[in-house]
Amino acid sequence: MPSQEQPLYQRIYDDIKAAINDGVYPPESKIPTEAELSELYSVSRITVRRAIEDLSNAGYLIKRRGLGTFVCAPRMRRSVLRGGMPRSFTEICHAAGYRPSTRLINKEIVTARPDEWEFFGMEESDLLLHIQRVRMADELPIFEENVFLPYEDAKTLTSKDFSGTSLFQLLEEMYGRQPKNYQRVLVQSVGASSTRAGALQISVGEPLLYVTAYALDQYDKPLYIGRQYYVGSRYMLDL
Incomplete structure (x- = not known):
């Protein structure tokens, strides 16, 4: 029987999205690295990467090569x-x-x-x-x-x-x-x-x-x- 438990990447997605909406991560601020989030949630970097990619596709985050991942300014x-x-x-x-x-x-x-x-x-x-x-x-x-x-x-x-x-x-x-x-x-x-x-x-x-x-x-x-x-x-x- 399929598990109804929330996928791990979805939890990370929801947590970061809530932190952005609550002002914990203000516009143009840098979020923790994939390695830091992987350690914080005790998950693989692949799982973290999926959450970050989904947040980027949704317009919440943007990756800047060599600098990290940042919160998008309100568009x-x-x-x-x-x-x-x-x-x-x-x-x-x-x-x-x-x-x-x-x-x-x-x-x-x-x-x-x-x-x-x-x-x-x-x-x-x-x-x-x-x-x-x-x-x-x-x-x-x-x-x-x-x-x-x-x-x-x-x-x-x-x-x-x-x-x-x-x-x-x-x-x-x-x-x-x-x-x-x-x-x-x-x-x-x-x-x-x-x-x-x-x-x-x-x-x-x-x-x-x-x-x-x-x-x-x-x-x-x-x-x-x-x-x-x-x-x-x-x-x-x-x-």
């Missing part, structure tokens, strides 16, 4: 591909009770790539303004934001400080243009490079959701291209 949600523009990151933070902030990484004039020529209707020799920032919630990096705008249309933005400013608000105030819809959105999974991992405070190779969005303004004219790298363990996109 905010943002909808894309469902018609219209999503709420701004600032609005999402406020709704979730977080304090939004921004760190400017770079602001530069660059040459356009083929998809950018096509979207903006540019010549190959035309230039773009590239604004690269890290967006944070309660000082925790959530994603790297890269925005590209035609330089001739947005050259006055080069003098602006983007470290604590809403780009959408500036576009509306200075040019009377608002992002209203996407022409198309491309989504793929990539591993964090060493530079990106440092900026986002994650380990090299950690999964990122790479989203390229081609935004139109209220007149259905091309406004900007956004290339964002979201930390999957901290931010959830509803596709």
Whole structure:
């Protein structure tokens, strides 16, 4: 007759999940190692590993190579591909009770790539303004934001400080243009490079959701291209 006793890995799963929910292991904290949990529960490391993997799949934990296993920060949600523009990151933070902030990484004039020529209707020799920032919630990096705008249309933005400013608000105030819809959105999974991992405070190779969005303004004219790298363990996109 099959035993009705709770599997050992399930007990470990339930205990760690309860500890996370009760604040014993706060977001971004490191949990005990597999060896420590194996000794604590008097079970094999295989049993512990199964519980850890299930907790990771459920969004409670994330493994960082060479560093250990950490508690995921509560994930905010943002909808894309469902018609219209999503709420701004600032609005999402406020709704979730977080304090939004921004760190400017770079602001530069660059040459356009083929998809950018096509979207903006540019010549190959035309230039773009590239604004690269890290967006944070309660000082925790959530994603790297890269925005590209035609330089001739947005050259006055080069003098602006983007470290604590809403780009959408500036576009509306200075040019009377608002992002209203996407022409198309491309989504793929990539591993964090060493530079990106440092900026986002994650380990090299950690999964990122790479989203390229081609935004139109209220007149259905091309406004900007956004290339964002979201930390999957901290931010959830509803596709």
